[in-house]
Amino acid sequence: MSGVxxxxxxxxxxxxxxxxxxxxxxxxxxxxxxxxPRIQQAGLYRAGLFAGDLLRVSRSGYGETxxxxxxxxxxxxxxxxxxxxxxxxxxxxxxxxxxxxVGTVARVSYQGRMISLRLRDPIETLQKPHPSTRYAGSNxxxxxxxxxxxxxxxxxxxxxxGQVRNAEPVQVNSARLIYQVSDQDCTxxxxxxNGIPLTFDGDYSSTAELxxxxxxxxxxxxxxxxxxxxxxxxGYIRLGSSPVGQITCDADAxxxxxxxxxxxxxxxxxxxxxxxxxxxxxxxLRLWVTDEVTTAxxxxxxxxxxxxxxxIDSSGKIQAGTLAAPDTPTLTLRDHQIIDISRExxxxxxxxxxxxxxxxxxxxxxxxQDSLAGGVSEARRARLSKAVREAEASxxxxxxxxxxxxxxxxxxxxxxxxxxxxxxxxxxSLLSPRRDILTITARVQDAGGLATGSTIRIVTPRLGYxxxxxxxxxxxxIDTSRNxxxxxxxx
Numbered sequence: 358m359s360g361v362x363x364x365x366x367x368x369x370x371x372x373x374x375x376x377x378x379x380x381x382x383x384x385x386x387x388x389x390x391x392x393x394p395r396i397q398q399a400g401l402y403r404a405g406l407f408a409g410d411l412l413r414v415s416r417s418g419y420g421e422t423x424x425x426x427x428x429x430x431x432x433x434x435x436x437x438x439x440x441x442x443x444x445x446x447x448x449x450x451x452x453x454x455x456x457x458x459v460g461t462v463a464r465v466s467y468q469g470r471m472i473s474l475r476l477r478d479p480i481e482t483l484q485k486p487h488p489s490t491r492y493a494g495s496n497x498x499x500x501x502x503x504x505x506x507x508x509x510x511x512x513x514x515x516x517x518x519g520q521v522r523n524a525e526p527v528q529v530n531s532a533r534l535i536y537q538v539s540d541q542d543c544t545x546x547x548x549x550x551n552g553i554p555l556t557f558d559g560d561y562s563s564t565a566e567l568x569x570x571x572x573x574x575x576x577x578x579x580x581x582x583x584x585x586x587x588x589x590x591x592g593y594i595r596l597g598s599s600p601v602g603q604i605t606c607d608a609d610a611x612x613x614x615x616x617x618x619x620x621x622x623x624x625x626x627x628x629x630x631x632x633x634x635x636x637x638x639x640x641x642l643r644l645w646v647t648d649e650v651t652t653a654x655x656x657x658x659x660x661x662x663x664x665x666x667x668x669i670d671s672s673g674k675i676q677a678g679t680l681a682a683p684d685t686p687t688l689t690l691r692d693h694q695i696i697d698i699s700r701e702x703x704x705x706x707x708x709x710x711x712x713x714x715x716x717x718x719x720x721x722x723x724x725x726q727d728s729l730a731g732g733v734s735e736a737r738r739a740r741l742s743k744a745v746r747e748a749e750a751s752x753x754x755x756x757x758x759x760x761x762x763x764x765x766x767x768x769x770x771x772x773x774x775x776x777x778x779x780x781x782x783x784x785x786s787l788l789s790p791r792r793d794i795l796t797i798t799a800r801v802q803d804a805g806g807l808a809t810g811s812t813i814r815i816v817t818p819r820l821g822y823x824x825x826x827x828x829x830x831x832x833x834x835i836d837t838s839r840n841x842x843x844x845x846x847x848x
Contacts, residue, residue, distance in 0.1 A: 360450035360802065361385045362399040362837055363392060364422055366462060366474070369438040376437075380424060387449055395431065397423045397471065399446065399837030402458050404478050405845070406809040406831045407657065408666035408680050410765065411784070413707065413794070414832040414845055420458070420476045422446075427470040434472065439465055443673075444476050448801050448840070455805035457835055457842075459671040479669040483652040488625050490514045490540050492529070499532035502564060502593070513649055514540035517592070518622065519613040519642035520772050523549070523605045523741060524723040526594060533568060536604065539592035543608045548587045548594055551602030552729035552741060558597065561590035572597035605724050613641040613772070616677070619659045619667070623675050626652040630675045639663040639679060640776035643721050662769040664784045668809055676810065682787060683827040683848035686814035688807060690799055696841065697798040700820050705792040705847070706763025712788035713755040713762030718745040719769050719777030748777030750785040762789075795820075795828060795846040801835070804842050809833065813846065 363385060366378040381392040382399060402420030406412060424431060439462040446458040463477040493503040494510015504510055508531070515527055517539040526536035538545060548555045558572040572586040574597050586597040594606060612621055616633030623630045642662055646655070660667045660677060667677035702709030726741045733741075755762050765788060771777050797815065807813060807830050816825040832845030 360448050360840060362396060363447040363449055363454070364396060364399065364474075365445045365447075366439055367442040367444075369442075371436040373438075378434075378437075380422075385449060387452070387454065395424045395426070397425050400476075401837070402446070402460075402476070402835040404458075404809055404833055406666055406668055406829075407660065408664075408831075409657070409661040409767070410707070411664065411680055411705070411788070412666075412831050412847060414847075416480075419463075419478075420460070420835070422474045422476065424472040424474065425470065426467075426472045431472055434465065435467065439474075441482055443479075444474070446476075446835075446837075448805050450802050453802070455802065456671060457801060457805045459673075479673060480653055483626060483628065483656065483669075485651060486649050487622070487646075487652040487655055489516065489646075489649065492527075496530060499530070500568065502529045502535065502537070502568070504529050513647060515592075515645060515647045516540055517543045517608050517610045518644040518646065518655075519615075519618045519770070520607075520609050521643055521645040522607050522722045523726070524608070524645055526604065526606050529593070530568070533571070534596040534599065535567065536594050536596075536606075537592050538594070538606055538608050539610070541610070542591045543610045545589045545592070545594050545606050545608045547607040548596075549605045550585060550600045550730070552605075552726060552733035552737060555596070556586045558586040558588045561588055561593075561595075564590065564593075566590070567593055567595060571595065574598060602728070602730065603724070603726065605726075615639050615642050615659055615663045615665075615771075618642050618644065619656060619675075619677055622652065622655045622659070628652070628675055629673070630677065631670070633677050635678045636663050636665055639665075639771070639780065641772040642770045643772050644770050645723055658770060661767065662771055664767060664769075664780050666810070670808065679783075680787065683812040683829045686812045686827050688804065688811070689814040689816060689825070690797065690804060692817035692819065694799055694803040695797055695815075695817055695819075696800070697796075698815075698817065698819055699796050701794040701796065703791050703793055704759070704763070705788040705794075706765070708761065708763050709794075710759050710762050711755050711791065712765050712785065713759065714749065714751040714764045715781040715785045715788070716764065716766045717748045717769050717771070717777040717781045717784075718767065719748055719771040719780075720746040720774050721770055746774050746777070748774050748781045750778070750781035752785055752789045755789045792848060793820075793826065793828065793846075796843060797846060798841055798843045801837075801840045801842050804844065805835075807833065807842075807844065812848075813844070815846070 494506035614637040616636035704710035828846035828848035
């Protein structure tokens with residue numbers, strides 16, 4: 358049965374009143390709404406699941422729908438605001454209506470008798486710079502916490518997500534030796550001068566006290582100079598005496614587990630997360646932001662750090678989890694429903710073979726140091742010489758069976774080496790067995806409701822799947838001109 362494509366768009370009219378626009382490829386009245394048969398071509402759409410280097414798939418989602426405007430009846434759209442708002446593409450065949458794509462409008466262009474609507478995955482709204490603050494440069498020394506135009510005015514304020522270790526705080530008041538490690542509340546637990554820990558002298562209760570009350574002066578002990586003292590208020594620290602060398606510090610934000618950090622980042626960007634508890638179980642993160650960065654990039658860093666993924670579902674929520682083997686399938690495709698099937702690889706490595714070794718960078722520090730004070734212990738001196746530590750897991754049987762088995766390296770921000778070891782072992786157990794990478798083409802009415810992240814079962818005598826195999830949907834391409842969907846599968 359031939360179906361009808363439906364496109365609904367959320368918009369603001371010329372008076373900023375919310376409206377819903379409805380267009381179709383043919384006559385449709387199945388839901389009692391008025392659908393304008395103006396779609397010339399519903400378009401070609403692509404989308405993929407982001408999981409760093411663990412999945413070889415392009416995440417970028419895009420597509421374009423063209424509307425017929427030969428009579429100028431849609432000229433009024435020029436006054437409407439559609440960008441960044443919801444666009445839902447559905448396929449109606451008989452009484453069945455399938456939600457095929459939920460995205461946002463990226464651009465509207467007018468080309469002669471046609472109007473082109475370029476659609477993007479909802480992730481597009483998170484590709485903008487993450488909300489941040491900049492130093493005003495307004496200090497009138499000795500007062501102020503914003504630096505001056507001659508030093509830090511106009512630069513991004515640092516922000517701690519989770520933890521930070523051995524970070525160089527920004528000097529925000531040179532006259533009073535006040536530094537800042539985060540523009541949001543955090544607990545500074547240690548301050549170092551060239552690697553030597555300074556003495557904690559207590560908390561301030563306000564920024565006024567921070568500026569007006571200096572820490573106690575350090576005392577000489579025999580021939581040794583004072584190590585110095587410091588006090589703290591939220592993300593600020595103040596020194597009691599001028600430092601001898603490089604000042605660094607350790608600090609923790611109110612939440613440190615990976616899932617909670619992701620939820621915090623999402624909230625700052627005005628987004629909502631679903632259940633991220635599986636990320637929390639992986640461990641604590643160390644993420645320190647000192648430059649302008651997009652929200653999507655921050656979410657990427659978190660997902661990569663835990664061997665996980667993230668996406669935006671049809672309700673607009675950020676869904677995230679740890680990459681795992683395919684789960685219970687939500688749909689089964691049988692041989693008669695499969696138009697085409699091909700297998701690219703039987704291993705998750707970049708070379709199409711199983712993975713024999715996983716290396717995880719973990720326990721990161723922000724400032725590696727070689728020039729340290731003489732009193733720094735050998736153990737701390739060794740730790741401060743490297744920006745990260747490494748955890749490794751390897752599988753001897755896989756390396757024996759596949760001499761060319763691939764390696765996977767993960768640039769994680771996990772806080773401890775033990776957490777890095779656990780991650781390396783989990784990813785190795787996931788990627789060292791056979792993992793098929795497939796491409797399947799099916800009719801939209803057979804597989805149109807699938808979303809990236811779903812599990813599907815393939816049953817076909819082709820490629821040896823007579824007994825069936827569960828696979829994860831990691832990418833898809835929708836060809837509306839032929840009412841087909843091509844799925845990239847892994848598992």
